[in-house]
Amino acid sequence: MSEKEFDCCETVEIHEELLKIVETTMPEETELYDLAELFKVFGDSTRIRILFVLFEAEVCVCDLAEALHMTQSAISHQLRILKQSKLVKSRREGKSVFYSLADAHVRTIIAQGREHIEED
Amino acid sequence: MSEKEFDCCETVEIHEELLKIVETTMPEETELYDLAELFKVFGDSTRIRILFVLFEAEVCVCDLAEALHMTQSAISHQLRILKQSKLVKSRREGKSVFYSLADAHVRTIIAQGREHIEED
C-alpha cells in the first residue's frame, strides 16, 4: 500500500525520525497561530514607527499623529492593534489618552530584528 | 500663522521636545521598511512551522512538505521568502536541496515572541 506517501528523497529512516521530533517539539496549532498574529503586528512600518516613539516616551494619540505625520484616525486604528496584542497599554488623562510600551519583549524583538538586518 | 498645526493637547513644550527626540532616535525610512518586511516574514504560521522544523534539523523540501502536510509548491514558495530574508540558507545535495537556519536571531525572536504571548 501507499509507501509512496511516506517515501521521499529516498531517506525513509531519517524521515520517520524527523516526523517524530517535529511531532514532539512543534507547538500547538493555536500557539503557532498566535505567534504569527503577534509578528504580523510588527510587520507594518507605521506600527514599528509608533513603537520607536514609545521607546522614548509615553505619548498621547494626537502627538503620535503629528510626530509621524499621519491622521489621528490612522494612528488610532494602529494603536488598537498594538493594544490588542498587548504590546502597548493606555492610560486616560482628561481628554487625552496616553500610550506606552506594555512590556520588555517589544524592545528585545525589535533589537534582534535590527541586528539581523544589519549584519551583512 | 498656523499654530494649530503644531498645537495639540495643549502641550506645546513637551510636544516640541518629543519631535526632537523622535527625529534623532527614529531609524531611517529604509531601515523601518526593512524591519517591517522582516517581521512580515514571521507573520505567517506556515513559515513559523517551517522554522520550528529547522530548529531541530537540516531538512529537504519534500520532507518539509510532508512533515507539514502541505504541497511541495507551497513550501517552496515560503522557503524562497525565508531565504530572501536570510532567515534560512540552502545547500544542494544531488537532486535534493537542504534548508537550515541562517543565524541565531531567528531563535531569539521566536523565543521572545513565545514568552510574550504566554505571559498573562
Added chain:
DNA sequence: CCAACATATGAATAAATGTTCATATGTTGG
C-alpha cells in the same frame, strides 16, 4: 448642559499576500 476637543470605530477602497495549478529548471542513474 453644551460646545469644543481628543479619541475610537465602522464602512469602503486599494494594495499586499498565501495557496493552487501548471510548468520550467536542474540533477542523476542507466
Added chain:
DNA sequence: CCAACATATGAACATTTATTCATATGTTGG
C-alpha cells in the same frame, strides 16, 4: 542523452489588511 525525480517559479484567485472619510463616544471648561 533520456527518463524520473526534486525543486523552483509564474499566473490566477481568494483573503487579509492599511488608510481614508464620516461619524460616534467620551471628557472638560464655562
